[in-house]
Amino acid sequence: MTGARVLVVEDAETIRAALESSLRTAGHDVSTRTDGTRLERDIAEFRPDVVVLDVMVPGRDGFALLAVVRRISLAGVVMLTARDGVVDRLRAFEAGADDYVMKPFVLAELVARVNAVLRRMGRVSARVQVDDLVVDSDSGDVSRGGVPIALTATEFKLLCYLAVNRDRVLSKTQILTNVWGYEDYDTNLVDVFISLLRRKLEAHGPRLVHTVRGRGFMLRAQQRLAG
Incomplete structure (x- = not known):
């Protein structure tokens, strides 16, 4: 499993670092950001296969960033959030998210969710x-x-x-x-x-x-x- 590009937008340093380490260990090329200020440029330059978006990042929130991804890219999107409301989950899926992961989460599960999105896109094999x-x-x-x-x-x-x-x-x-x-x-x-x-x-x-x-x-x- 190599060659998949994953862009992580997460403002919490410990979570961001852990995600980067686990996704790299799983064989992915990873780029991280603390917010989505430059998301349009990041997508154009990095060309991610999957974007992992924290709902509560500073500036434009995860839902606004999800709309950006869907407007300019075919990348899969996995949303991260501490919110457990059904309304938020439905909003994410209706806006085009491929998966929605609750915090706190087990890193192996998050990597598995990213890989599942990649498999559905034909990027990796199960x-x-x-x-x-x-x-x-x-x-x-x-x-x-x-x-x-x-x-x-x-x-x-x-x-x-x-x-x-x-x-x-x-x-x-x-x-x-x-x-x-x-x-x-x-x-x-x-x-x-x-x-x-x-x-x-x-x-x-x-x-x-x-x-x-x-x-x-x-x-x-x-x-x-x-x-």
């Missing part, structure tokens, strides 16, 4: 294959060598995160933040679930989830290990 392992994030199906593998919800979320970022080393903190939604927690939780996931995957073939000592874990095809 199906990832690594050797004989096939993971379909839309259907929830996992198989190895054609044999279905039953995973818990958390195991599946962990595998999807590893699969989307295949061939990349992911730290325990990155995994905690993107799969569980927090980083200030015992990293042994990651070790436990990696062990559970390996046990199920390795019942049907050689190891694909590898430990990179001192750095984290990665999902990598066997043939990439030669030499």
Whole structure:
């Protein structure tokens, strides 16, 4: 999954930085802004595939910015808001938003929503294959060598995160933040679930989830290990 351009308009520094890190880790080219003052120019120059808009940014609010995107671009739009009113959600969808995510949110869910929008646009595939392992994030199906593998919800979320970022080393903190939604927690939780996931995957073939000592874990095809 590479090449998708995501423009993030979010004034909260911690949220903006976390979104940028998670979307980049997922393989996207990311540009961030604190407001939509230059949105028309940003869209013309960056040509985003998806725009993530906070409803409450300074100046023109997210609904006004959504109208700008719809007027000059075919980009998908994911709205972010702390508001939980049905009226706001309906307003966003009626104005052309592709998705609407409530704060606080789990980063992995937001990345998944962005990827879902990209899939509907034909930009990315829901199906990832690594050797004989096939993971379909839309259907929830996992198989190895054609044999279905039953995973818990958390195991599946962990595998999807590893699969989307295949061939990349992911730290325990990155995994905690993107799969569980927090980083200030015992990293042994990651070790436990990696062990559970390996046990199920390795019942049907050689190891694909590898430990990179001192750095984290990665999902990598066997043939990439030669030499």
